[in-house]
Amino acid sequence: QTSIKFKLGQNPEWFGTSTNKFAVDLTLGKRYPPNGNTCRLQLRTIVTPTAAAATDYTVPLSAFSVVQDCGVGGLTVASALAASPISQVSFQGVGGGIALTAGGQTSGANLSVAAGGVYPTTLVVVGGITFE
Numbered sequence: 546q547t548s549i550k551f552k553l554g555q556n557p558e559w560f561g562t563s564t565n566k567f568a569v570d571l572t573l574g575k576r577y578p579p580n581g582n583t584c585r586l587q588l589r590t591i592v593t594p595t596a597a598a599a600t601d602y603t604v605p606l607s608a609f610s611v612v613q614d615c616g617v618g619g620l621t622v623a624s625a626l627a628a629s630p631i632s633q634v635s636f637q638g639v640g641g642g643i644a645l646t647a648g649g650q651t652s653g654a655n656l657s658v659a660a661g662g663v664y665p666t667t668l669v670v671v672g673g674i675t676f677e
Contacts, residue, residue: 546676548605553594553636556667558660560597564653567592567668568637568645569604570612575629577615584615585632586625591650599671606676610647634674638666 549569559565573586588609592602606622614620620628639645640654654666 546606548603548677549634549674550601550603550677551634551636551674552599552601552671554599554669554671555594555597555638556655556665557597558658559638559653559655559666560594562653562655562657564640564656565594566650566653567594568639568647568652569609570633570635570637570645571609571631572633572635573625573629574632577617580616584613586611586615586617586620586629587613588622588625589645589647591645591647591652593650599669603677608648612647631676636668636670638668640666 569590569592571588576583576585589612590604590609609622611620611625637645638654639652640656645652655664
């Protein structure tokens, strides 16, 4: 398996901003005990959307970065995936001071357009998530 496929859309207000990137996090299932605490390896990539409407995306697993190595050190994406199965996939839209980073890119959020007093950042995953 070399890629993850999903169909995702976001609200038009957010897509129309300059900070419309979203994060995809892969949490791996094996626990590592750094300093006596349990920890799960985590991989992340930042995706630039191509449309606000639900759109098919194929992201190579090689585009991910190890963002939580649980103190193991020296892990690559390939070695992390070989050591542990993926147990959770999450999509995140956060910006400003709490933005997520990976591979030199930063996630964003709709922080500039208020709608009804709130700043909507909506991600909608349509259908299944597959690994191929």
